[in-house]
Amino acid sequence: MSTPLTIVVGVTGGIAAYKAVGVIRSLVLAGHTVHVVATEAALRFVGRPTLEAISRNPVQTDLYEGVAEVRHVAIGRSADLIVIAPATANTIAKLAAGIADDLLGNTVLASTAPLVIAPAMHTEMWRNPATVANVATLRRRGARIVGPGNGQLTGADSGPGRMEEPDVIVREALAAVHGRHDLAGRHVLVSAGGTREPLDPVRFLGNRSSGRQGVAIAEAALARGADVTLVAAHLEVPPPARARLIEAGTALELRGAMTDAAASADLVVMAAAVADYRPADVRDAKIKKTDAHDPLNLVLVENPDILAELSAGEHTGTVIVGFAAETEQDRDELLRLGREKLARKGCDYLVVNRVGWTTGFASDDNAVVIVDSAGDIVMEAAGDKLSVAHRILDIVAES
Numbered sequence: 001m002s003t004p005l006t007i008v009v010g011v012t013g014g015i016a017a018y019k020a021v022g023v024i025r026s027l028v029l030a031g032h033t034v035h036v037v038a039t040e041a042a043l044r045f046v047g048r049p050t051l052e053a054i055s056r057n058p059v060q061t062d063l064y065e066g067v068a069e070v071r072h073v074a075i076g077r078s079a080d081l082i083v084i085a086p087a088t089a090n091t092i093a094k095l096a097a098g099i100a101d102d103l104l105g106n107t108v109l110a111s112t113a114p115l116v117i118a119p120a121m122h123t124e125m126w127r128n129p130a131t132v133a134n135v136a137t138l139r140r141r142g143a144r145i146v147g148p149g150n151g152q153l154t155g156a157d158s159g160p161g162r163m164e165e166p167d168v169i170v171r172e173a174l175a176a177v178h179g180r181h182d183l184a185g186r187h188v189l190v191s192a193g194g195t196r197e198p199l200d201p202v203r204f205l206g207n208r209s210s211g212r213q214g215v216a217i218a219e220a221a222l223a224r225g226a227d228v229t230l231v232a233a234h235l236e237v238p239p240p241a242r243a244r245l246i247e248a249g250t251a252l253e254l255r256g257a258m259t260d261a262a263a264s265a266d267l268v269v270m271a272a273a274v275a276d277y278r279p280a281d282v283r284d285a286k287i288k289k290t291d292a293h294d295p296l297n298l299v300l301v302e303n304p305d306i307l308a309e310l311s312a313g314e315h316t317g318t319v320i321v322g323f324a325a326e327t328e329q330d331r332d333e334l335l336r337l338g339r340e341k342l343a344r345k346g347c348d349y350l351v352v353n354r355v356g357w358t359t360g361f362a363s364d365d366n367a368v369v370i371v372d373s374a375g376d377i378v379m380e381a382a383g384d385k386l387s388v389a390h391r392i393l394d395i396v397a398e399s
Contacts (some may be wrong), residue, residue: 005032005177008075008111010084010104012091013041014163015188016120021046022166023085023118024054031169035060035075037104039091064102076111081213083173084108086120086163094135097144113145114176120171123159132364146172150367150382160365160382172390182397183223190218190243191258191264191272193233195251199298200283207273208361211235212311213323213385214271218243220389221267222314224397229265231257233272251275251303262310262318267396269321270307273361278303310347319396322347325355339375344363348373351392370395 007027011020020042026035034055038048043061053057060075076082084104091104095117100106108115117138119174125131126148149166163169164243180395192214195387196204209218211232219240220228228243233254246261248254251274262268277300307322324341326336338352353368355361370392381391 005080006078007032007034007173008079008082008107008113009034009055010082010087010091010107011036011038011042011046012084012086012088012104013039013045014086014088014120015045016163016372017042017045017087019163019166020085021050021054023083023169024051026166026170027083027173028054028056032175033057035079037061037075037107039102039104040207060103063101063106069344073106073110076107076109076113079107079111079113081113081116081173081177082108082111083116083118083169085118085166085169087127089119089128092131092134092138094118096137108174110149114173116146116169116173116176117143118146118164119148119161120163120374121148121161126161126263126365138308141388143170144176145384145387147383150365153172160367161381164383168391172387180223181225182395183221183267186226186266187229187264188218188221188226188267188269189229189231189258189261189268190214190221191231191233191274192218192239193235194273195233195249195254195275197250197275197303198281198282199280200285200287202286205275205277205279205300206234207275209273210237210361211272212237212364213366213389214269215239216385216389217269217271217392220386220393224393226267229261230259231272233274244349251278251306255304255306255309258306258310262313263319265319267319268310268315268393269396270310271351272382273323273325274306276305277301305345305361307345307347311348319349320347321349321392321396323350324350324352325361326352327356335369335371335377338369338371341369342373342375346373347379349396366391 022338036051036055036059100109149162150160193211194207196206198204218228221228230243231246246257248257280301281298324338342350351368366388370379381388
C-alpha cells in the first residue's frame, strides 16, 4: 500500500450526500486517516453519527469550535488531500470566489493540498453559465473535477449532474496525490477537431466538432506520462503545450499525418470528426450566384476511411481507438449502429457517443459507451470531457 494520507472529505448539502459515505469508507479501508468537514446543510441529508462511525473521527462543522487551536486553519494545513463530494452549485460558486463563510471554505483556503471536487446538482444548474464559469475557474487553479455523471437525478429528472460513483472519485482523488503514470514511455497519437473540405477560396464543407474531446484525451495522456502527438484539424480550443502538434486541414491532410505518425505510436485515438466526402472540383475563384437563381449542383467524392486503413495496416502492439458520433436517440439503436461501425472499421475499441444540436459537439460535457473489438460494452462514462478522457484511457492503458 502507498503511504497513508491525511484526507479531508468535505460533504455539502445535496441529496447525493449519502454517496459520500462510500467515498469515506473506501479511503479509510485503504489505510488513510479521514476527517470529515460537513456543512450544516449536509447534516440534514446524512447524520453525524453515520459520518463519524465510517470515518472513525469526529465530524467538524462549526467554524467557531476549537478557536484556541485555530482549527479553521489547522485542518487545511494538515491535509495531504481535500475531496469535496458532493459539491453543490452553491459550494462550487463560493470556492471559485474564495468565500470562506463556513469551516469547509476556510479549510480549502488554508490548504495547499490537491483539491478534488465531485459536483452533484440538477442538469440545469450544471449547465448554467455561472456554474460553467466557476468550474472553469477552479480547474484553471488546479482543482481536479470528477464528473458529474449522466443519469437519474432527484425525482423523475435525468441528465448530466449525477455525482460520480465513489470508486471513481476515490481513484481520481488518490491519483491527484500520487500521480498516474501508466502511460509513461508510450507514444500516444490523437486526432482532434473537424476537417474542412474547400469548395472555393471562401467556402468549405465542414462539421461542428470543436476538438474539445480530442484535446482532453491528449491532456489526459500527457498527465499520465505519455509522449503525445496531436494531429489537429481546426481546433476551437488551445492544444496542450507539451504535445507535438501537427496541423491538418482536410481529410487527405489528416490521413497523411496520421499514417506517418502511427508508425511509431503505441496508442492511436481517432477523435477527429473527418468529412466523409469532399468536392470533386475545387474552384480557384469564388462561386457566384447566377441572375437566374439556378440551383447549385455539387459533385462529391468519398474520402478515404482513415480509421479503417489504420486498423487494417500492420500495427502489432499498437492499440487503435475510434469514435462513432451518432444522432440516434434510442440507446439500443445507438449501440447497434456503433457495433456495425466497429465491424467495418476493425479497430480495437470504439467510443460511441450521441451528438445533436446541443450535445456532444462544441459542448463541455460528453456521454460515451466504449465497446471492444467483440462488440461488448467495457465501460460507460459521462461528465466533463477531461473526466471522460481519463475513463477512456483507463481502459486502453491496460491493453
